[in-house]
Amino acid sequence: xxxxxxxxxxLILQEGANSTxxxxxxxxxxNLQWFHQNPWxxxxxxxxxxxxxxxxxxxxxxxxxxxxxxLLYISSSQTTDSGVYFCAVESVYSGGGADGLTFGxxxxxxxxx
Amino acid sequence: xxxxxxxxxxxxxxxxxxxxxxxSPISGHRSVSWYQQTPGQGLQFLFEYFSETQRxxxxxxxxxxxxxxxxxxxxxxxxxxxxxxxxLYLCASSTRLAARTDTQYFGPGTRLTVL
Numbered sequence: 001x002x003x004x005x006x007x008x009x010x011l012i013l014q015e016g017a018n019s020t021x022x023x024x025x026x027x028x029x030x031n032l033q034w035f036h037q038n039p040w041x042x043x044x045x046x047x048x049x050x051x052x053x054x055x056x057x058x059x060x061x062x063x064x065x066x067x068x069x070x071l072l073y074i075s076s077s078q079t080t081d082s083g084v085y086f087c088a089v090e091s092v093y094s095g096g097g098a099d100g101l102t103f104g105x106x107x108x109x110x111x112x113x
Numbered sequence: 114x115x116x117x118x119x120x121x122x123x124x125x126x127x128x129x130x131x132x133x134x135x136x137s138p139i140s141g142h143r144s145v146s147w148y149q150q151t152p153g154q155g156l157q158f159l160f161e162y163f164s165e166t167q168r169x170x171x172x173x174x175x176x177x178x179x180x181x182x183x184x185x186x187x188x189x190x191x192x193x194x195x196x197x198x199x200x201l202y203l204c205a206s207s208t209r210l211a212a213r214t215d216t217q218y219f220g221p222g223t224r225l226t227v228l
Contacts (some may be wrong), residue, residue, distance in 0.1 A: 033216065040166075041150070043219040057203050086156065098144050099169035100158030101217060 002027040002091040006104035013077055015113055021072040021107045023087030031090035032063055036083050054106050077111045084108050114142055116124035117206050118203040125226045130153050131192040134223045138206030146217065147179060150201040162187050163209055199227045
């Protein structure tokens with residue numbers, strides 16, 4: 001099945017700093033989503049971005065499908081940005097057997113005041 | 114629209130028991146997927162239901178099963194619980210009008226502890 005690698009695994013920054021989180025995937029995808037998992041465990045949708053660039057406030061994301069990677073940018077970090085960020089993909093070749101979204105292991109982001 | 118809801122939010126069971134978790138999707142969404150999250154294995158796909166039919170199933174033993182009702186609400190059942198089934202179980206809903214190009218929205222999860 002498709003492989004998803006996220007980097008870095010951990011990131012500690014001061015409030016106000018900018019950060020870039022990376023997601024590499026091993027196959028062509030027709031679904032790529034970025035999530036923020038809050039301390040209570042809920043996955044909050046950030047972007048649905050199988051290709052192209054999107055922005056939402058201080059967050060933006062870019063997916064270069066031909067090179068099989070996606071980047072999540074967080075600008076002017078706030079302590080509320082802390083948590084785990086997940087990239088999840090669905091391969092265009094998904095068929096019988098295991099399916100659904102395949103998640104990376106996440107980037108644990110800590111924003112210090 | 115109301116988001117995805119899951120009940121119960123927390124559950125404690127003992128080994129050998131069975132458990133049923135419930136998920137109500139966003140209104141109008143006909144696809145419901147279930148995921149298991151553990152510290153060791155991360156987030157893993159369990160199964161997906163669409164219009165009361167199981168579309169896909171992940172690599173989990175037969176003790177994990179599910180169903181979907183005509184109103185798109187879904188339940189998952191785990192029989193003969195093992196310690197390793199302790200996890201956060203997340204449900205996601207989507208429209209799935211197209212084949213796969215769809216945003217999935219997650220509920221708050223059910224945290225299951227098996228003693």
